[in-house]
Amino acid sequence: MTDDIDTLAVEVWRGDARGGGYVAYAVPRRESQTVLDVVTWIQHNAEPALAYRFACRVGMCGSCAMTVNGAPRWTCRTHVRRVAKAGRLRIAPLRNLLVIRDLAADMAPFFDKWTEAGGTFAPTATRDEPAAEIPPETPERAAADAGIECINCAVCYAACDTVAMAPDYLGPAALNRAWTLLNDARDGGQAGRLKAVSGDNGCANCHSHQSCADLCPNGLNPTAAIAGLKRRAGRAWLRGGA
Amino acid sequence: MTDIRLYMLQRISAMILAPLIVGHIVTMIVAVQDGLSAAEILGRTQGSLWWGLFYGLFVAAVSVHAAIGLRTVAFEWLKLKGRALDMLGWIVFAGLLALGGRAVAAVVL
Ligand code: SF4
């Protein structure tokens, strides 16, 4: 299909918070081409004013996520071959966030929610004390390990229909972060964190439909993390807390 | 939106409802075996503390469960918020409780 095509028909969303629309570009097809390569080609060769974000180009920094043919993707590691349909690509900014310009969405609300969900580590020791020993085989450490490889790309957040319907919902990434910290024996902020994730915008809003887990480029499972939060918060509520 | 208290109340009411629904369906199937008449139903239920408790609990659990569920739907789809949203939840709860309670009273008392 896309492999024997030498030109891609690419539509890129251009505009800002006031509105915009798709603009068509013809982009040469290259071998091992990523969606980010396509966007970069357009900026270098056709549209110097095109706004978009990237930094590492190797799936580490989490800054390059966009909507590609309807689904959120990390564009630097999404091969055109995997997502193009008959040589067509439609590229837009991430859903569930306001647009700053073109493909650059405003990430501020996404990161604010990390703080709101209790995503800040609360140390219980200083650098002068010996490092805490955390046996890797404890269930808590295993639960935290499953969620710590998050690159803050907001793919899950854009994929979440609950965020779309309830814009104040903390969302999968922030809640996944809260879950990893809730399982960190070195952290001293658990009461406040549990309260934050138990509240009106917290874990109880998740409908477990798993778009987040399905699309997370790092294979994390925020749905499972949120299920863990529900169990932990639910138990605390039964005991009379939260 | 939904906090953990509403979430847990909805889960607990669902856990109460699950066996009651099975009991209700089994009762319906058994009850229609000899034909269905008002006299037959009332003969079984009138003055029965057991059926009063069974369906009383059923109605209470349905009222809680449905009120929280509809409140979520109203929030996500009708964009109701704050007081209006909570009021809707309470109205659904009270309405179902009143209607169901009346029905239970009618067949038990
Ligand atoms: S499972 Fe929960 S967090 Fe993930 S996409 Fe669905 S509602 Fe959002």
Ligand code: SF4
């Ligand atoms: S959980 Fe996955 S999809 Fe969500 S921000 Fe982290 S890496 Fe991205």
Ligand code: FES
């Ligand atoms: S550019 Fe860093 S993850 Fe894509």
